[in-house]
Amino acid sequence: MAKKALITGITGQDGSYLAELLLGKGYEVHGLIRRASTFNTARIDHMYVDPHQEGAKLFLHYGDLSDGARLVTLLAQINPDEIYNLAAQSHVRVSFDEPEHTGNTTGMGSIRLLEAMRMANVNARFYQASSSEMFGATPPPQDEETPFYPRSPYGAAKVYSYWVTKNYREAYGMFAVNGILFNHESPRRGETFVTRKITRAVAAIKAGKQHELYMGNLDAVRDWGYAAEYVEGMWRMLQVDEPEDFVLATNAGYTVKDFLQYSFEHVGLNWEDYVRFDERYLRPTEVDALIGDYSKAKDKLGWEPTVKTPELARIMVDADIEALKNAGTHWIDTVDLKSWNSDLLVTGA
Ligand code: NDP
Numbered sequence: 495m496a497k498k499a500l501i502t503g504i505t506g507q508d509g510s511y512l513a514e515l516l517l518g519k520g521y522e523v524h525g526l527i528r529r530a531s532t533f534n535t536a537r538i539d540h541m542y543v544d545p546h547q548e549g550a551k552l553f554l555h556y557g558d559l560s561d562g563a564r565l566v567t568l569l570a571q572i573n574p575d576e577i578y579n580l581a582a583q584s585h586v587r588v589s590f591d592e593p594e595h596t597g598n599t600t601g602m603g604s605i606r607l608l609e610a611m612r613m614a615n616v617n618a619r620f621y622q623a624s625s626s627e628m629f630g631a632t633p634p635p636q637d638e639e640t641p642f643y644p645r646s647p648y649g650a651a652k653v654y655s656y657w658v659t660k661n662y663r664e665a666y667g668m669f670a671v672n673g674i675l676f677n678h679e680s681p682r683r684g685e686t687f688v689t690r691k692i693t694r695a696v697a698a699i700k701a702g703k704q705h706e707l708y709m710g711n712l713d714a715v716r717d718w719g720y721a722a723e724y725v726e727g728m729w730r731m732l733q734v735d736e737p738e739d740f741v742l743a744t745n746a747g748y749t750v751k752d753f754l755q756y757s758f759e760h761v762g763l764n765w766e767d768y769v770r771f772d773e774r775y776l777r778p779t780e781v782d783a784l785i786g787d788y789s790k791a792k793d794k795l796g797w798e799p800t801v802k803t804p805e806l807a808r809i810m811v812d813a814d815i816e817a818l819k820n821a822g823t824h825w826i827d828t829v830d831l832k833s834w835n836s837d838l839l840v841t842g843a
């Protein structure tokens with residue numbers, strides 16, 4: 495019998511890579527998707543097979559982390575072996591604009607799912623998408639023992655989810671673990687996170703479709719890894735004998751300026767000629783520096799990243815150049831080129 499996994503957040507960056515990984519391993523994959531007035535499955539369309547066809551292994555179900563009763567009925571219906579809770583309002587800057595919504599999904603959503611497991615009597619292994627943002631103001635390097643000091647409603651909500659995951663493990667003996675992941679990016683990264691915002695702009699500037707790029711704090715330090723490698727680490731956390739929490743990172747820190755330089759340099763441009771400051775992209779409280787230490791994951795999971803930040807920048811720039819060329823046929827084809835820089839219209843994203 496194939497193992498069954500449920501992924502919340504399957505339409506997001508990580509959900510799409512994780513679904514690919516699990517399908518490749520022969521899992522039957524179930525994904526929670528939100529009903530929207532527009533299609534929101536662009537990142538997973540390439541692996542979807544009509545469920546009427548024989549051999550379909552990917553099944554999508556409407557649901558929302560704010561709807562506890564739905565989570566109970568869904569879990570009872572699927573009875574998965576593994577649950578990956580990746581769904582969240584995941585944008586730190588937006589969490590200052592929508593703090594209550596962020597708390598409700600990124601924080602309370604996790605306990606709804608854990609409670610739904612108990613109510614539906616589902617004995618699955620549970621992965622919680624915890625974040626380096628929980629370390630916030632605590633200086634690097636950060637590992638599993640580093641104290642939390644969140645600096646945003648998002649970070650605070652993730653700290654809550656971290657602790658309820660740990661509590662359910664201790665209180666009810668559940669196999670529930672936290673993956674504390676440092677920033678990880680890819681060509682599928684959401685367009686308003688800083689790396690993707692930069693690489694999309696580089697592609698558009700190189701093609702003559704954009705002339706300036708407005709940004710916030712360029713001195714922030716982040717430890718950027720490659721998302722496709724991080725989902726392997728998530729899976730490994732659920733395959734070990736004992737439930738434990740793990741950090742996944744690359745152990746190297748770079749500034750936003752560094753990322754700008756690697757990206758622009760890759761197409762022969764100087765970032766300083768194009769980047770402008772816009773205070774709307776600043777956060778009321780910033781996380782200055784996140785640099786992880788993945789020693790525990792290396793020792794106990796045999797997990798190690800191979801793509802470092804400079805190479806990641808080049809991979810993403812190349813993909814965005816390709817996406818721009820293929821606009822109309824590529825998965826990014828819903829983007830209207832006139833609004834290529836549309837995040838300027840949205841406060842602080
Ligand atoms: P994305 O923002 O790309 O994806 C978030 C997913 O959550 C989407 O599928 C989204 O659906 C879904 N979602 C949002 N709100 C709800 C809700 N109320 N109910 C159900 N689904 C919802 O995030 P990533 O893939 O980058 O990250 C995955 C997880 O890992 C997130 O929890 C994030 O906070 C966490 N994380 C990410 C890191 C990173 O660097 N990427 C680092 C550490 C942690 P829709 O497509 O409809 O919007």
Ligand code: GDR
Nearest residue numbers: 584586625626627676677686687688709710711714775843
């Ligand atoms: P982060 O990612 O907040 O680390 O959260 P983001 O890419 O949004 O910001 C990284 C750093 O870049 C600075 N920055 C800008 N950021 C954005 N988005 N837009 C800008 O114009 C800009 N200019 C400078 C930010 O101030 C920040 O310091 C991500 C998310 O994926 C979370 O869900 C996840 O938990 C953490 O990574 C680990």
